[in-house]
Amino acid sequence: MVGSAMNVPIDRKSPVPLARQIQAQLERLIREGVLAPGLKLPASRDLARTLGVNRATVVLAYEELVAAGWARSHVGQGTFVLESIRPRVPATAPAAPAARNGGRQAPPRSPINWSAFFSRSARIIESEAERRRALAPPAFAETGVISFAGGMPDSGLFPTDAFRRVLNDVVRDEGETLLQYYPVAGYPPLRRYLATYLLRFGLEARPDDILIVNGSQQGFDLIARTFLDPGDAVAIEQPTYPRAMQVFRAFGAQLHGVPWTPTGPDVEALERLLARRAPKLLYCQPSCHNPTGLAMSAEVADRLLAAAARHQVPVVEDGFDASLYYGARPPAPLKARDREGVVIYIGTFSKVLFPGLRLGWLVAPPPVMERLASAKQLADLHTSALLQAAVHRFCERRLLERHVVRIAREYARRRTLLLEALRRRLGHDVTWTEPQGGFSLLMTLPDGMSANALLPRALQRGVGFTPGTAFFLDESGERTLRLSFSSVPSARIDDGVRRLAEAIKDMRRQPRPRRAEHAGVPVV
Template identity: 40%
Template structure:
């Protein structure tokens, strides 16, 4: 019996022995029915104490791999596979999953799923920034410096609210955008999603209603599903969410929260007009409904006017502002923030502690150093220029290849175009075939709270260079050209 034990390892000998024997049993080197050497004999063979061998044999029996027949010895069990299967089935996990969670996973693996396609596919599915544009070297120096200056402290537990210098920087950054942070508290969170999660958990009970634009960010729809809250979608026009329907929803459905993406809305790209911002905010105040403003793409402005955020217009009352640099700087760091009225922030703070104590500290410190040294500004100027070119390339390619097949509005910011195909086009079904055409996109139906919208498509362009955009749109035109000219595809 060829068993190698390492006396210098910190793993106890009996565990090493157990592990070696287990391997031999599972691979069949010790076949079913085979008798293991008596523990005294085994101990002699390996130069171990008998206790050690007994301990190892005990573990094997506990693990269901052997039978101990009193007075006769230890035998490899007859049907190890069945035995292991049985052990793995000791618990029927499926049956134990919380129904809300099961419902959410069904959503996410169904309509929430987006087919990405393989290596040669040109993918318009992503809204991630292009990391080829990242100022990695500048960031590396920032990380190095913060580790030199206060590494020990940054590697130990920190404050729930976040890294203080980053918090101060962000407050200044928000004030410069016209937001009055007085009466509010800023909390660093793990990107936008955790901010959304904390807000929904604090303000909603299962069964409550959340109002939102329709369509809206499909990840938010997943979050609402995971939290067991209903979703009342409010349609949009070119200026933003429809105020008449919004008022009806606020009045009749008394939502616990109104979730809005006023600037470069996902997926439509609409930048809510100033008048509409005022109107929407006045409605939220009148019906005393908290607003969660998703400012994820505010920095992605290439042309046109910057409107103030709802939070900047709010008298201090009802807007919770969720921000993130994840579309311009380093989403891999998972750093975002919430600015919330103090009375609410008190609860968000405790929920954040409960979730994970605080957001990773070193990431926050590195990001702070990067911003503080002016690299954020520099990077924004640089990448806005690139993304503006890509957006123009997109618009140009769409005009040349999809005119007549689809309608869209050229935006002035953000990372995506929102295309409407003729009613009857099934962009969801076509997305399944898209990789055959060498292209992938996000089918629009996943963005609608109430279902529908199968004739819509979201095209993200942030990670594609103009030549890829041209090729990708050509492929799309072939895919949709076939579809819209073939009556079988129409329903």
């Protein structure tokens, strides 16, 4: 419902009746989407008081609005914007009422050219966004497509009732403090909890070494903001997490790929890159690698850390919660092996709890932590203390431990079902990684077949995936695609693989295109 204080411009000197002016302004607001379909308009008495007109004037405007097909009215309920209206967003901002001079309107001005004022960073971000929009397929929820595209947790497994109770308790007990401005480093009990939580994975960190951030994405941003200048080189595994690439590029970094092997980054290639380019940072995902689901071996981890220390290159470790590891024993984080103090660790609750909390953390040496905290304070002052306290209370009651046991069992089951379906339905010339952790695997199609060209055919069959080009610096990986199993119901996994296998068979029968079509999906 719109509040009673809605104000629309009217011109009392105009020969146009006030009721017609009010109607026209409301039509414009509905047409442009400012007043959304189904929205209840202010009571006629309230709007008349706000505009300083007679109530009958507003009643007449509402009646004309209904007669023109913009609204509906019900006695005793009020007047509502019609639900069937499809707003048309204007290309430019609506012009303000023209100034009058001796009864003549001033000549209209050209709208401001906002794009001329955008920074280089904003243009890079928009360029990436345009590419993603151009590659986006239809919304899967509306088309009934079985989607292996979303690398996100299954919201059906969220412990929402338990978290709601915890949140209510926290508001009751600490609301006055938590709803006030808060120290940038974060809620002290949560930082103390994280120090013990990380110990179970072998990562030793004092509470003062931990900075709470708004999800791992803000962690990337703060690290880039603190370390990178335009033109700096960043070494980054390939394939890799697309949003890490986007953040580093937005700050003007030059990205240099290090090939990922079945046991982790190619250390020989990394050594050559470190000697040739002297990068400012090295980014990697040692466990539950996105998109492959593989993990870095202990030998590769030790060699990578030694190379980074020898060349004095900080390592940005994008950590995935080892609770979602499907092998016998998860590998230790790089930060747990770090004896030279070169690793900055990024962690998050997004995969094991709720992505919508936007709650993560950074672990870094004291000199780095001071700069990261300063950058965060400048960006947003602090992460929500209320949500931090609620998560701490949730963890303190051991609700997180119980939840993780449940989801790890379910995600492991979906992983097994996906692997079994792939082995049963696909030929020997299609290969894939066997994920040791995380939510996804990377498939490689037969020679000459493009995942970008396959996607439209797959969507026609009712199955979606993420083309592998999204995970490569130069949009190589044309034959690869990512399949995420975390948010696909178990009962639909085999059917989804069947549809994918049929789409691949269709591609085999078709002449190979000279140039693959580009199609893709939102990536997380």
